[in-house]
Amino acid sequence: FSVADITEILACISPRKCVYVVSDHDFDADAPTVEREKWFNAPFTKSSVDEQKLAAWETSEPDVALQYPPKNVYIAEKFDIKAGSSLRLAEAIASGSVPSDATVPPPAPLVSPPEIIHECGLMRLWHRADDKFDQPRMNAYFHVNLSSVENTPLAFVHADMLTLMVHDQLQNSTRYPAELASLNAGLDVVGQHTCLSFTFDGFDDKLPKLVTAYFAAVSEFKLCTDRFQKVKEKRLKDLKNFCLKPGRQARVLLHQLLKRREFFEDEKFAALESMTPDTLQEFVHSVWNGGAHVEGLVVGNVTQDEALAMGASIRNSLKNSAPVDTFPTREITNVPVGDFRFAIAAQNPEEKTNVVYVYYQHGPSTPKQRAVTLLVHQLIGEKLFDQLRTKEQLGYVASGSIETLDDVSGFRVTVESAFHAPSFVEQRIDAFLLGFSTQIGEMSDDEFCKTRRSLVDSVLTMDVSLSAEADRHWTHVSNQRYQFYRGQIIAGLIDLVSKHEIVEWLTLNLAPIRAAPATTRRVTIHVHGKNHPLPVPGGEGAESTTQTTLRPTDVPGLKQTWGYHPVQGDPTCVPELEMPPEAMAKISNTDLGAALRKAEAAKQAAAASNPKENANDEGGEDGEKSHKISSQWAQRAATRRAMCAAGCACLKPNGGPFKMPRLKK
Numbered sequence: 181f182s183v184a185d186i187t188e189i190l191a192c193i194s195p196r197k198c199v200y201v202v203s204d205h206d207f208d209a210d211a212p213t214v215e216r217e218k219w220f221n222a223p224f225t226k227s228s229v230d231e232q233k234l235a236a237w238e239t240s241e242p243d244v245a246l247q248y249p250p251k252n253v254y255i256a257e258k259f260d261i262k263a264g265s266s267l268r269l270a271e272a273i274a275s276g277s278v279p280s281d282a283t284v285p286p287p288a289p290l291v292s293p294p295e296i297i298h299e300c301g302l303m304r305l306w307h308r309a310d311d312k313f314d315q316p317r318m319n320a321y322f323h324v325n326l327s328s329v330e331n332t333p334l335a336f337v338h339a340d341m342l343t344l345m346v347h348d349q350l351q352n353s354t355r356y357p358a359e360l361a362s363l364n365a366g367l368d369v370v371g372q373h374t375c376l377s378f379t380f381d382g383f384d385d386k387l388p389k390l391v392t393a394y395f396a397a398v399s400e401f402k403l404c405t406d407r408f409q410k411v412k413e414k415r416l417k418d419l420k421n422f423c424l425k426p427g428r429q430a431r432v433l434l435h436q437l438l439k440r441r442e443f444f445e446d447e448k449f450a451a452l453e454s455m456t457p458d459t460l461q462e463f464v465h466s467v468w469n470g471g472a473h474v475e476g477l478v479v480g481n482v483t484q485d486e487a488l489a490m491g492a493s494i495r496n497s498l499k500n501s502a503p504v505d506t507f508p509t510r511e512i513t514n515v516p517v518g519d520f521r522f523a524i525a526a527q528n529p530e531e532k533t534n535v536v537y538v539y540y541q542h543g544p545s546t547p548k549q550r551a552v553t554l555l556v557h558q559l560i561g562e563k564l565f566d567q568l569r570t571k572e573q574l575g576y577v578a579s580g581s582i583e584t585l586d587d588v589s590g591f592r593v594t595v596e597s598a599f600h601a602p603s604f605v606e607q608r609i610d611a612f613l614l615g616f617s618t619q620i621g622e623m624s625d626d627e628f629c630k631t632r633r634s635l636v637d638s639v640l641t642m643d644v645s646l647s648a649e650a651d652r653h654w655t656h657v658s659n660q661r662y663q664f665y666r667g668q669i670i671a672g673l674i675d676l677v678s679k680h681e682i683v684e685w686l687t688l689n690l691a692p693i694r695a696a697p698a699t700t701r702r703v704t705i706h707v708h709g710k711n712h713p714l715p716v717p718g719g720e721g722a723e724s725t726t727q728t729t730l731r732p733t734d735v736p737g738l739k740q741t742w743g744y745h746p747v748q749g750d751p752t753c754v755p756e757l758e759m760p761p762e763a764m765a766k767i768s769n770t771d772l773g774a775a776l777r778k779a780e781a782a783k784q785a786a787a788a789s790n791p792k793e794n795a796n797d798e799g800g801e802d803g804e805k806s807h808k809i810s811s812q813w814a815q816r817a818a819t820r821r822a823m824c825a826a827g828c829a830c831l832k833p834n835g836g837p838f839k840m841p842r843l844k845k
Contacts, residue, residue, distance in 0.1 A: 290768030301503030318480030319650035660749025668760030
């Protein structure tokens with residue numbers, strides 16, 4: 181940065197030192213004074229600017245609208261590494277695993293779980309200082325559970341509009357300068373509309389400022405009426421066009437069937453049309469100041485104290501709230517045995533493509549089941565595409581993949597075709613699935629073992645970036661199971677799966693209903709394009725089947741009849757961390773002995789420092805209910821709660837069950 185050089189350059193930018201290029205449609209290219217450019221023979225003339233005009237330009241006052249932009253407060257100024265690989269080297273020297281004069285740290289383990297650094301009725305905050313990538317970057321993720329968001333289309337679209345209005349409000353003042361400074365922020369509604377998801381990443385120096393700006397924008401939400409109508413119109417258009425693609429239309433129908441808290445786009449559209457600025461402002465005030473709980477993860481070039489300061493600023497934005505009395509649940513429909521068939525017309529009347537969407541549900545995801553389905557996915561993907569897309573040429577899209585919703589496992593097969601009727605496409609899918617178990621049975625042992633080993637290597641692949649590591653940790657936090665070694669545990673189970681187990685699993689869980697009528701739990705969705713219109717029941721083209729064809733209007737009744745799987749995660753209780761098998765620990769550089777010793781020491785410290793909490797969930801003399809932290813996560817729990825300032829909502833006296841404010845109809 182040189183003031184003299186900049187001044188010299190600015191001095192050259194004056195009316196007398198500029199070349200002005202004027203384009204004119206009335207220019208006479210054949211005039212005698214016209215010259216020709218050397219390379220492209222373009223006609224032009226040269227003339228001097230009138231002296232009086234130059235003088236006027238030099239003495240004119242600048243337009244008040246032409247101003248330098250304000251200083252970008254989000255540009256990082258500090259890039260020092262606060263821990264990095266030097267921390268791993270220091271720990272290795274202290275443990276004696278490397279010589280005291282070592283200068284190179286040992287290989288990083290595949291997984292280094294984050295730790296809870298703050299726990300109270302309002303917040304649980306996880307933190308991990310980076311010791312692998314040595315970059316001045318940070319990722320921070322937060323879920324704000326809002327228990328007063330009702331299960332109605334109106335509440336859902338209000339929550340969606342809140343996120344859109346916050347983004348719009350911060351666009352010029354915060355989002356744009358932050359993006360110029362390589363900082364990114366996201367705000368979405370997730371968890372079946374039970375919580376707001378804040379995501380941040382970028383240089384660690386100024387990222388906390390961006391976090392504070394976003395939480396302040398929600399907590400101090402003030403609606404701009406002029407912008408509201410424009411954002412609402414765009415959202416209405418998006419909702420109207422959301423299902424124009426038939427593949428998305430099928431997926432939306434499936435999610436409506438499987439998720440307890442979900443509504444169709446037309447229901448949301450009608451609710452959004454009725455929304456007013458006043459109802460949105462009232463909604464934001466009621467849900468943000470009602471029961472709330474924040475679960476966050478901070479990973480990267482950030483110290484524990486800095487992460488705690490970030491958590492304190494977030495809790496300050498919730499100072500008018502109260503701890504959640506009952507966490508909102510994310511339940512998935514329990515599909516019974518059978519084949520439940522839906523047939524719908526494509527939303528776009530000019531759409532030619534048909535879609536067949538076949539979904540199999542397998543129940544709550546356990547490590548063993550996850551291992552088997554991952555291996556099935558590894559085996560089936562290329563073969564399904566080769567058979568249905570390349571050889572039979574059913575359509576451009578032919579895929580099979582795992583479909584897991586809120587830790588309830590499933591598998592789907594999707595084919596999009598503009599040339600064949602959905603009934604014919606489904607027959608070909610069934611034929612492939614029926615013969616796939618035979619293909620696996622005939623596979624050589626060497627090929628099967630090679631495929632299995634390839635999958636294990638893929639699961640145990642080291643994270644290539646800080647964002648990849650943070651995303652993996654956040655997956656285990658956001659699913660509310662907190663098992664950070666799950667990948668290694670599953671890798672160990674994959675290594676034990678036999679070819680016979682895969683064949684048996686396919687026969688029972690991924691076969692046409694006629695082949696396994698006692699175990700198959702399947703949902704089949706046909707979306708009919710204009711080339712193969714939706715058949716009229718009993719008319720020409722109707723399917724000859726005894727099964728009833730369902731319609732979207734049948735979904736609420738089916739959900740009520742079928743019931744729901746138990747909720748898979750529990751935000752109120754962090755269970756003991758399961759350790760990976762020894763073989764996988766060695767492959768992934770995990771010091772299993774050190775991890776076990778650390779966990780045991782933490783459990784003992786927790787028991788010694790807070791025996792009452794370990795004996796009873798009801799902590800505190802005032803009877804306030806605390807979130808339970810089992811085993812190693814309970815270390816220093818009492819100290820962490822003491823970090824809350826006097827104004828923290830978690831310290832409010834308990835006046836009985838908290839009554840959530842309701843949005844007035």
